[in-house]
Amino acid sequence: MEFTRSLSTGRLLAEILPDGTPAHVVAEIARHCRFVHGSVMVFPSGRPDAFFARLAAMGLTAASPQPSTVVRGRVARGYGIPEEDLPVQIVHATITGGDPDHGGEVEIFVCPPRSGERFERLMDDERRAGHETHFALHVSEPHLTERLWGLLTGPAGMTPDGGGFNPHEGPAGCTVLYFRAEGLIRPQGWPRRLELLVDGRHELLTTHLRSAESSRLAHTVPEPSADEDATRRMFEMLTGAWTTQALCAAAELGLPDHLGSQPATSAELALLTNADADLLHRVLRYLASLGVVRRDGERWELTRLGMTLRTGALRDVARLYGGIFYRSFGSLTHSVRTGENAFEHALGLPPFDYLNEHPEQARVFHGAMAAGSSWFSRVPEVIDFADVGTVVDVAGGHGDLLRHVLKAAPATRGVLFDQPATADAAREVFEKDGLLDRCEVVGGDFTEQVPRGGDIYLLSRILHDWDDEQCLKILANCRRAMTESARLVIIERPIPTDGTPSLAIAWDVHMAVNNIGGRERTDEEYRRLLRAAGFDLVGIAPLALDMAALTAVPTGGS
Numbered sequence: 001m002e003f004t005r006s007l008s009t010g011r012l013l014a015e016i017l018p019d020g021t022p023a024h025v026v027a028e029i030a031r032h033c034r035f036v037h038g039s040v041m042v043f044p045s046g047r048p049d050a051f052f053a054r055l056a057a058m059g060l061t062a063a064s065p066q067p068s069t070v071v072r073g074r075v076a077r078g079y080g081i082p083e084e085d086l087p088v089q090i091v092h093a094t095i096t097g098g099d100p101d102h103g104g105e106v107e108i109f110v111c112p113p114r115s116g117e118r119f120e121r122l123m124d125d126e127r128r129a130g131h132e133t134h135f136a137l138h139v140s141e142p143h144l145t146e147r148l149w150g151l152l153t154g155p156a157g158m159t160p161d162g163g164g165f166n167p168h169e170g171p172a173g174c175t176v177l178y179f180r181a182e183g184l185i186r187p188q189g190w191p192r193r194l195e196l197l198v199d200g201r202h203e204l205l206t207t208h209l210r211s212a213e214s215s216r217l218a219h220t221v222p223e224p225s226a227d228e229d230a231t232r233r234m235f236e237m238l239t240g241a242w243t244t245q246a247l248c249a250a251a252e253l254g255l256p257d258h259l260g261s262q263p264a265t266s267a268e269l270a271l272l273t274n275a276d277a278d279l280l281h282r283v284l285r286y287l288a289s290l291g292v293v294r295r296d297g298e299r300w301e302l303t304r305l306g307m308t309l310r311t312g313a314l315r316d317v318a319r320l321y322g323g324i325f326y327r328s329f330g331s332l333t334h335s336v337r338t339g340e341n342a343f344e345h346a347l348g349l350p351p352f353d354y355l356n357e358h359p360e361q362a363r364v365f366h367g368a369m370a371a372g373s374s375w376f377s378r379v380p381e382v383i384d385f386a387d388v389g390t391v392v393d394v395a396g397g398h399g400d401l402l403r404h405v406l407k408a409a410p411a412t413r414g415v416l417f418d419q420p421a422t423a424d425a426a427r428e429v430f431e432k433d434g435l436l437d438r439c440e441v442v443g444g445d446f447t448e449q450v451p452r453g454g455d456i457y458l459l460s461r462i463l464h465d466w467d468d469e470q471c472l473k474i475l476a477n478c479r480r481a482m483t484e485s486a487r488l489v490i491i492e493r494p495i496p497t498d499g500t501p502s503l504a505i506a507w508d509v510h511m512a513v514n515n516i517g518g519r520e521r522t523d524e525e526y527r528r529l530l531r532a533a534g535f536d537l538v539g540i541a542p543l544a545l546d547m548a549a550l551t552a553v554p555t556g557g558s
């Protein structure tokens, strides 16, 4: 209820629209869309009047229940429960003191509990993962729906997730389109699930439902549950390495790039990539089973999922995770037993020394860093760089974050600092982008010193590479270089302490494997580390993919 009340149309649009959506498009969408409610599904036991009394006690004024058609049908199909056994009702409840233009309403799907294994699974799943939890936008201009649909299912990477026509809602009924995306809306950790409501019956519904069905088939991930075949699930997990390697092979051969321009047969792809036609065909069939490609007659075409593997997207991530980081993970058992670093054990050198000696791997690493950072463009939205004189990006890699900052703040100057070989490569990129007149590129070692004179110091994905001792050294060098009025912005993936699922949990192991002393930390651990280095943590702003920007100021400073 609190989260719904705190969410506005603007904030919801910022969460769901793809990075880089032109401002005039955002403005037009904002003009014709209104955040109407947050929704949850509940299973109240006892008499209905007791349930309504509880809502009233929570400050919710409930309207009369209406029958649900869309959600009831979805849940029935999803859990194999006959619709007649699912008397789902919709209750719209206004929040006392809420603003009707800013999430003043909660939509509650009320389903009286039933006995039976399938029903228990539904209740378990819903309480644990909130599959039906979503946020609704009402679209008042039907012509805008197609545009919004294109943005959401294209660059915003959302997946159609069912929908339908509800004849009971509004004078002409209402078209309901659901979308889902990975990750959670932080800090509350709500699912990124969206409902578009359009008055009347919209013809887009047919296309939406068709693509919802094909993505459901492409992405079916069995949920652990009472009636699940545990052995099959375990096999699927145990063969995760095969998946990594098939994706890596596809990326190395450039299959997604070839198929991105036009569909092709296995023989054509074998010619283009100089590969063995028979084995390539079998790998493509495996990739199809993963939803990366799909077969149309003799030809293979790229799915939306597969498009994320193209050059400039996650291709270098696939090459890195299937390449040197795959080899290092092979030493995990050794590392857990001995406490030694897995990367060094497998590849003979600490990670950054290894990259310094292998320029091609370093190029893939920095390509992966740039590709795996779709949230960079959001940083200037949560940190105001407009009146900032100089931003120093400490260990900024090839400068992708700094480039976003400099583009967003045309009067700001930048200093990119990294190891000499990386700085040289970054200089070339800044030169190509015509940004060298606003950005100095400096090579050095952050354990010795960092450039002075910045107003904001960025440490993006640096502290998680190191143990506390090394972090304190880096932070102390930043503190020494900073004036009292300068700020430090740390970009990391904090580990939630409230049990919210987060990519940080897996990445914590990844950091341990691929960095000496690397680890993800909780907000509190960052706060303590910063305090020990002479900083106060003053703000945490969530970014996409469970990342966050933590702002710190010198202790006793402004």
Ligand SMILES: C[S@@+](CC[C@H](N)C(=O)[O-])C[C@H]1O[C@@H](n2cnc3c(N)ncnc32)[C@H](O)[C@@H]1O
Pocket: 352, 369, 370, 373, 394, 395, 396, 397, 398, 400, 401, 417, 418, 419, 422, 444, 445, 446, 447, 459, 460, 461, 462, 465
């Ligand atoms: C995980 S990358 C992060 C790059 C960038 N900040 C980002 O978020 O994309 C870590 C960076 O630390 C740099 N680095 C490692 N050791 C360093 C050192 N001793 N001095 C300066 N930079 C270093 C690496 O070259 C690499 O660019």
